[in-house]
Structure formats: structure tokens, C-alpha cells
Amino acid sequence: MSVVHEESARAQVPLTRDRRNWPAVLALVLVVGLTVLVSLQAFQIHTLNRKVATAGDRASALDQRLVELERRAGNTIDTAAVAKKVRPSVFTVVAGRSQGTAFAFGKPGPAGGTYLMTNYHVVADVVDKGGSEVKLERESELYPATIVHKDKERDLAVLLATQVFPKLEILxxxxxxxxxxxxxGAPKGLMDSVTSGVVSAIREFPGESRKIIQFDAPINPGNSGGPVVDKDARVIGVATAKVTNAEGIGFAVAIAEACTAFSLC
Structure with a gap:
């Protein structure tokens, strides 16, 4: 009986020891599990942060692209829309043997008439002969006009018509x-001709006090006195000359010169 009892006791010792180790094993398993869980969460947070940072970079890049597109859109021009708005205010000028272009602008004329701007050299033939009367033509209609102001140095002249014409805005x-x-303008007498380009430079030539706008839109004889307008159909200059032995070099008297010379803007 004692032998059996001793063997039973011996057999129960390891079992008792295993039961006592279970809490430690369980704690170790929990620690390992928590460590894995924390590591996984840390990885997920890191991945999320990277995604957020990438999304932020993309959003920033999109914002920059949008700003650039808006800048480019603001610098484009709808030539057809501008021409449609400008043409009713532009006339062909017939002045003796000369022909050019004029456009309505400025303050209202006396008795409800309209002032028109052109180049001095367009009306020079009439002035040299002591005259002051010219003809304005638009859509086969002729209107009389009178030369009321002139500035030979700036190559500008102002006409006055008794009719009321739509006027162009001045920039x-x-x-x-x-x-x-x-x-x-009316190059070679071809009324309502439209060309487009960009401002090439702003120049002040030696010996001249006037400010000149250089542009690359094609012009020809007959364009003289015509309006050079911006993307909003506002006059920036009066077309006056081109370089004959080169392409795309035209010049306009800055409209500010006309405003200074005649105080009609």
C-alpha cells in the first residue's frame, strides 16, 4: 500500500507544478499578443500617416495646378468676342488722298456728338490744304466729321461727328x-479686319517724349488710327506704324498719350 501511495504521490508532483506555471505562460502569451497588436496598430498608423501625407502632397499639387490654370485662363483672349464688341465703334476715315481708321472714345461731344481718335498722318493731307472736314465710313454708310484737335508730335488727331456712336472703354x-x-481696322481699305497678338515691349525712342507700345499683331497701311485693345476690349493704344522690312513689329501710341494731349478720356 505504501508503494502504491508513493508512486501516486510521485505522479502528482509534475501535475501540480504544471498547474502552477499556467499563469506565467498565459501572461507571456498575453504580452506577446499585445506586442503584436501594438506593432500592428503602429504599422497601420504609420501607413495611414503616409497615405495622409501623400494625399496632402497631391492636394497641394492640384492646388498649384489650379492656380496655374487660372493664371493662364486670365491671360487668354476670346478674339471673336472682343472683335464683336469693338467693331461697331471703328470706322474707316477718308481724308483727301489718305485713308485710315478711327474709333469712338472719350467724353460726350458737344450737342450729343461723338469724339473719334485717329492718327495725325491720316488727316495730314486735309490739314495741309487748310481743310478740316473728313468722311467716316461704316457698313457702306458715310458720316461727316470735323478735325477738332491735332498733335503732330504724338501723331494723333481727334475728329468730331454729330452722330452718337458706341464708344470704346479706355484702359x-x-x-x-x-x-x-x-x-x-481697315488695312488696304478692308474694313473690320481683325488681327491678334501680344504686347512685345513698351518703348520710348530717343528724341521722342511719347510712349510707344510694340506689338506683333499684323498691321498694314489703312490700320493707322485703329484701336489696339486688350482682352476686355479696352483701348491700350492707337496703331500708328510698322517696320516694313520685318515681320510682326508694329507700333501704337499709348492711349495715355491721347488722354494727356486732349483731356477727353
């Missing part, structure tokens, strides 16, 4: 090179 600030422009 009151300087333009910058690269700005889009539209020119409307």
Missing part, C-alpha cells in the same frame, strides 16, 4: 509685355 493702367491684344 487706365500700363500694359505689360506678353499681354494679349487685338487690332481692328
Amino acid at each position: 487706365g493702367v500700363d500694359v505689360t509685355p506678353g499681354s494679349p491684344v487685338v487690332v481692328v
Whole structure:
């Protein structure tokens, strides 16, 4: 009996020891599990942060792209829309043997008439002969006009018609090179001709006090006196000359010169 009892006791010793180790094993398992869980969560947070950072970078890049697109859109020009708005205010001028272009602008004329701007050299033939009367033509209609102001140095002249014509708006600030422009006039007598380009430079030539706008929109004889307008159909200059032995080099008297000379803007 004692032998059996001793064997039973011996057999129960390991079992008792295993039961006593279970809490430690369980704690170890829990620690390992928590460690894995924390590591997994840390990895997920890191991945999420990277995604957020990437999304932020993409959003920033999209914002920059949007700003650039808005800048480009603001610097584009709808030539057809501008021409449609400008043409009713532009006339062919017949002055003796000369022909050019004029456009309505400025303050109301006396007795409800309209002032029109052109180049002095367009009306020079009439002035040299002591006259002051010219003809304005638009859509086969002729209107009489009188030369009321002239500035030979600036190559500008103002006409006055008794009719009321729609007037063009004047741009009151300087333009910058690269700005889009539209020119409307009657080159070689071809009324309502439209060309477009950009401002190439702002120049002040030696010996001249006037400010000149250089642009690359094509012009020809007959365009003289026509309006050079910006993307909003506002006059920035008066087309006056081109370089004959080169392409895309035209010049306009800055409209500010006309405003200074005649105080009609």
C-alpha cells in the first residue's frame, strides 16, 4: 500500500507544478499578443500617416495646378468676342488722298456728338490744304466729321461727328509685355479686319517724349488710327506704324498719350 501511495504521490508532483506555471505562460502569451497588436496598430498608423501625407502632397499639387490654370485662363483672349464688341465703334476715315481708321472714345461731344481718335498722318493731307472736314465710313454708310484737335508730335488727331456712336472703354493702367491684344481696322481699305497678338515691349525712342507700345499683331497701311485693345476690349493704344522690312513689329501710341494731349478720356 505504501508503494502504491508513493508512486501516486510521485505522479502528482509534475501535475501540480504544471498547474502552477499556467499563469506565467498565459501572461507571456498575453504580452506577446499585445506586442503584436501594438506593432500592428503602429504599422497601420504609420501607413495611414503616409497615405495622409501623400494625399496632402497631391492636394497641394492640384492646388498649384489650379492656380496655374487660372493664371493662364486670365491671360487668354476670346478674339471673336472682343472683335464683336469693338467693331461697331471703328470706322474707316477718308481724308483727301489718305485713308485710315478711327474709333469712338472719350467724353460726350458737344450737342450729343461723338469724339473719334485717329492718327495725325491720316488727316495730314486735309490739314495741309487748310481743310478740316473728313468722311467716316461704316457698313457702306458715310458720316461727316470735323478735325477738332491735332498733335503732330504724338501723331494723333481727334475728329468730331454729330452722330452718337458706341464708344470704346479706355484702359487706365500700363500694359505689360506678353499681354494679349487685338487690332481692328481697315488695312488696304478692308474694313473690320481683325488681327491678334501680344504686347512685345513698351518703348520710348530717343528724341521722342511719347510712349510707344510694340506689338506683333499684323498691321498694314489703312490700320493707322485703329484701336489696339486688350482682352476686355479696352483701348491700350492707337496703331500708328510698322517696320516694313520685318515681320510682326508694329507700333501704337499709348492711349495715355491721347488722354494727356486732349483731356477727353
